[in-house]
Amino acid sequence: MAEQARRFRLSRRALLGLAIVGGGAVWAGATAARLMRAPSGAKDAGRIADLDGVPLPQEPDFDNPYYDASLPWASEGGTINDVSALSRTPVYGVVKVAEEKHVADALAFARGNNLSVSLAAVRHSMGGQAFDDHAIVLDMMGLNSIEVDEAAMTVTVGPGATWHDIQNVLHPRFAVKAMQSTDIFSVGGSISVNAHGMDHQAGSIVGSVKALEVMLADGNKTTCSRDQNADLFRHVVGGYGLFGVVLKAVLEIVPNAVYQTSRAVIRSEDFPKLFETEMVGDPGLGLFYGHLSTARSNFLEDMIVYRYDKVADTAPPDMGPLGEPGMVGVKRLIMNLAKRGEVFQSFKWYMEKELEPEFESCTVPRTAAMAEGEACLVSRNNPMHDSVPYLFNDLPEETDILHEYFFPRSEYNAFIAGAREILRKSELPLLNASIRVVHAEDTALTYAKEDAFSLVLYVNQRTDEDGNAKMRALTRELVDLTLKHRGRFFLPYQLHYTRAQVMAAYPELPAFLAKKRQYDPRELFTSTFYRGLKAAAGMA
Numbered sequence: 001m002a003e004q005a006r007r008f009r010l011s012r013r014a015l016l017g018l019a020i021v022g023g024g025a026v027w028a029g030a031t032a033a034r035l036m037r038a039p040s041g042a043k044d045a046g047r048i049a050d051l052d053g054v055p056l057p058q059e060p061d062f063d064n065p066y067y068d069a070s071l072p073w074a075s076e077g078g079t080i081n082d083v084s085a086l087s088r089t090p091v092y093g094v095v096k097v098a099e100e101k102h103v104a105d106a107l108a109f110a111r112g113n114n115l116s117v118s119l120a121a122v123r124h125s126m127g128g129q130a131f132d133d134h135a136i137v138l139d140m141m142g143l144n145s146i147e148v149d150e151a152a153m154t155v156t157v158g159p160g161a162t163w164h165d166i167q168n169v170l171h172p173r174f175a176v177k178a179m180q181s182t183d184i185f186s187v188g189g190s191i192s193v194n195a196h197g198m199d200h201q202a203g204s205i206v207g208s209v210k211a212l213e214v215m216l217a218d219g220n221k222t223t224c225s226r227d228q229n230a231d232l233f234r235h236v237v238g239g240y241g242l243f244g245v246v247l248k249a250v251l252e253i254v255p256n257a258v259y260q261t262s263r264a265v266i267r268s269e270d271f272p273k274l275f276e277t278e279m280v281g282d283p284g285l286g287l288f289y290g291h292l293s294t295a296r297s298n299f300l301e302d303m304i305v306y307r308y309d310k311v312a313d314t315a316p317p318d319m320g321p322l323g324e325p326g327m328v329g330v331k332r333l334i335m336n337l338a339k340r341g342e343v344f345q346s347f348k349w350y351m352e353k354e355l356e357p358e359f360e361s362c363t364v365p366r367t368a369a370m371a372e373g374e375a376c377l378v379s380r381n382n383p384m385h386d387s388v389p390y391l392f393n394d395l396p397e398e399t400d401i402l403h404e405y406f407f408p409r410s411e412y413n414a415f416i417a418g419a420r421e422i423l424r425k426s427e428l429p430l431l432n433a434s435i436r437v438v439h440a441e442d443t444a445l446t447y448a449k450e451d452a453f454s455l456v457l458y459v460n461q462r463t464d465e466d467g468n469a470k471m472r473a474l475t476r477e478l479v480d481l482t483l484k485h486r487g488r489f490f491l492p493y494q495l496h497y498t499r500a501q502v503m504a505a506y507p508e509l510p511a512f513l514a515k516k517r518q519y520d521p522r523e524l525f526t527s528t529f530y531r532g533l534k535a536a537a538g539m540a
């Protein structure tokens with residue numbers, strides 16, 4: 001009898017144990033599946049509705065909206081958002097531009113009906129740069145022609161062409177000269193923020209723009225470049241869509257060189273010296289980026305320096321087409337797990353440091369480029385053809401926000417030490433921290449007055465008020481640090497800075513806004529960001 005009761009207890013325990021393990025396995029499997037899932041749609045989680053206390057929502061200036069049937073409206077009324085999911089904004093309507101005439105007609109319609117216009121592309125800027133309350137939004141993605149001129153080494157593109165599409169056309173002989181570190185963005189959106197990426201010699205995109213065709217607020221078309229209408233050029237590039245509509249861009253292209261890849265794990269504090277002695281003067285260094293650890297044990301202390309050194313001027317003509325990123329689900333899982341505690345952050349760093357090299361895809365056969373040994377060879381287009389699908393997820397209650405801070409190169413160690421202290425005490429998970437190189441850039445609202453390094457951060461937050469409050473506090477601390485080190489912050493991101501901070505970082509702002517009114521006296525082109533800047537400069 002006693003034996004029977006003991007066995008019964010044992011089997012009950014075993015069953016309970018099995019149920020717990022089984023339940024745990026089911027929960028872990030379901031959680032992993034959720035964290036690996038691709039977005040089921042665009043996130044739309046509300047609106048951060050002020051810049052430093054200045055309210056951004058505004059009432060419509062019309063009673064009965066009228067929609068000219070000759071324009072291709074994708075929506076009449078409704079709301080729009082950007083990739084942050086935190087900029088939901090009511091609009092007059094969205095015009096899906098498919099030809100240049102639609103732009104001219106939409107501007108005439110707006111002028112005739114006293115409406116404003118915003119220009120939108122992939123909408124990866126994160127603070128209402130591409131739309132405004134009750135404005136007509138021109139969705140520019142349909143103007144996406146791509147024409148290569150091999151003799152001139154240029155590509156002439158519509159503003160809605162993405163780097164991804166352009167690379168598919170240029171490959172395998174040619175490559176983009178300057179762009180972001182990922183290929184998902186439009187040319188129009190990239191020109192309007194003067195984007196920069198992995199080629200520190202080419203610098204930001206302004207250096208690769210030969211000419212722009214622009215439609216001004218009055219409907220007139222003009223061409224501008226460094227030599228022709230140079231003042232307009234300096235304002236359209238990095239002008240956040242406020243000076244005119246880019247209709248076409250002529251961009252320099254370069255040969256699709258073959259690079260040998262390498263990586264070194266260094267102490268972050270050694271980077272400035274390494275850059276000075278082994279990188280800045282090396283013409284063979286085609287691409288590079290620095291990736292800092294976000295694990296607590298070596299937080300922003302260790303760094304992987306990825307190098308792409310040129311071994312041949314051109315890629316073999318029979319190179320296969322450009323591939324899409326692999327292991328997307330696993331990479332998305334690692335990224336999303338990293339938001340959930342130190343163990344996973346350490347795991348992410350281990351993967352980046354130890355395992356990633358094992359999965360590197362070497363797309364150029366060694367014999368073809370006459371390189372020796374076990375080198376991994378890729379063509380320029382390969383690392384630049386990354387559409388980062390793993391950064392985007394199906395977790396509606398959270399969002400990932402980019403920041404970028406530029407500072408003089410001599411300030412590197414002091415700046416990183418300060419950022420380490422601020423980010424360590426923030427409760428928001430830091431997902432990525434990378435280092436970029438930019439040059440002094442001659443655009444009206446430049447983010448770099450002198451050669452600079454920048455720290456790019458990708459930070460996770462909840463999409464609720466508490467998440468926004470934490471992101472705002474973090475941003476302001478990082479901006480203060482940047483100002484202390486004579487730096488500037490990148491403007492396509494959230495409007496969490498104070499009015500005093502944006503004025504201190506960009507003393508040219510009043511002149512920029514005055515120029516805007518010179519080119520566009522009626523302020524036809526607008527955005528929430530524009531109204532925020534005006535309020536900051538006391539020009540609302």
Ligand SMILES: Cc1cc2nc3c(=O)[nH]c(=O)nc-3n(C[C@H](O)[C@H](O)[C@H](O)COP(=O)(O)OP(=O)(O)OC[C@H]3O[C@@H](n4cnc5c(N)ncnc54)[C@H](O)[C@@H]3O)c2cc1C
Binds near residue numbers: 118129184192195247
């Ligand atoms: C995950 C991620 C990674 C990023 N990485 C980098 C990076 O490596 N380097 C970097 O520099 N930036 C980076 N950014 C920022 C990015 O470059 C900008 O947000 C860029 O503007 C995005 O382009 P878009 O096509 O989404 O433009 P949108 O966000 O749609 O528009 C941006 C601006 O361009 C204007 N615009 C759009 N089309 C036109 C047109 N035809 N004529 C005139 N104005 C126009 C809009 O009005 C708006 O002001 C990154 C952003 C994200 C979210």
